[in-house]
Amino acid sequence: MIAARVAAVFAVVFVGSSVGAVGAAQAAPGACAAGDPLRPTAELFATDNTETITDPADHRLRNRLEGFELAVDAIAVRNVALPVGSTLVSGVFWSQERHHATYERSREFHLACVDGADLGRIAQQVRARFGQESVLTFEHRAAGAPGIDAFIVEVADIDLRRFHDALVADPVARERLVGGSVTEQNTLILVADIADLEPTRRFVERVGGTWDFVTVRYGDREFVGA
Structure with missing residues (x-):
């Protein structure tokens, strides 16, 4: 499934590019996970939305962002990274300036064989292409490795309304x-x-979620463009 997805994105890049060499792009082997070149080494959180959404029933929160997914995957391939799927998510963000929460439909893109420099370049291109103030990136690093400044954690059984109200x-x-x-x-x-x-x-734990250290991953976080 992942291999077919990668092949399809490479085909789109080849057909849509005016530079034939782009179709032959290959991921940098030094940035690949040892023994598993399709294992994500970074995450990129992004959206194509530029409007403020405050209603959880807003129809824009039902957008599956499928065209956006393909466009971002193509940008990743052109920058010598391997897109290995993405996760459709709905976000809640608090504005200190406006003192209220907003909603956003976005995707978490899983990228393999990408280093920090390429990840930043991909994020910058996504930001410019879709008119975003910033794009969040997260480069995975082993626990205890140098350069760790952040973590990402997943918590099961927390729905959007529950998270919104708690935040x-x-x-x-x-x-x-x-x-x-x-x-x-x-x-x-x-x-x-x-x-x-x-x-x-x-x-x-206050929200009622179960904290599992197995789901905690460490790495380098950056808000590209902020």
Whole structure:
């Protein structure tokens, strides 16, 4: 399934490019996961939406972003990375300036064989192409490795409304987390500063979620364009 997806994206890039050499792009082997070149080494969170959504029933939150997914995958391939799927999510984000929460439909893109420089370049191109203020990236690193400044954690059985209400009601979580994403299977995804690991764990437990260290991954976080 993943191999077919990658082949399809490479075909789109080849047909749509005016430079024939793009079709022959290959991922940098040094950035691939040892023994498994299709294992994601980075995540990229992005959307094509530029409007403010405050109503959880807004029809834009039902957009599956399929064309957007293909476009971002093509950008990744052109920058010598392997797109290995993406997860459709709905996000909740707190605005300190406006003092209210907004919703956003987006995708978490899983990228393999990509290093920090290529990841930043991909994010910058996605940001410019879709008019975004910033794009969130997360480069995976082994626990204890140098350069770790953040973590990503997944928490099962937390739906969007539950997360929204908990975030709005918790001033500490609003300031430290700012927001998070929820999958269609009601899995909450949080990306936070490594210094906020314990406050994040306490927030998850207050919401009624189960904190599982197995789902915690460490790495380098960047808001590209911010």
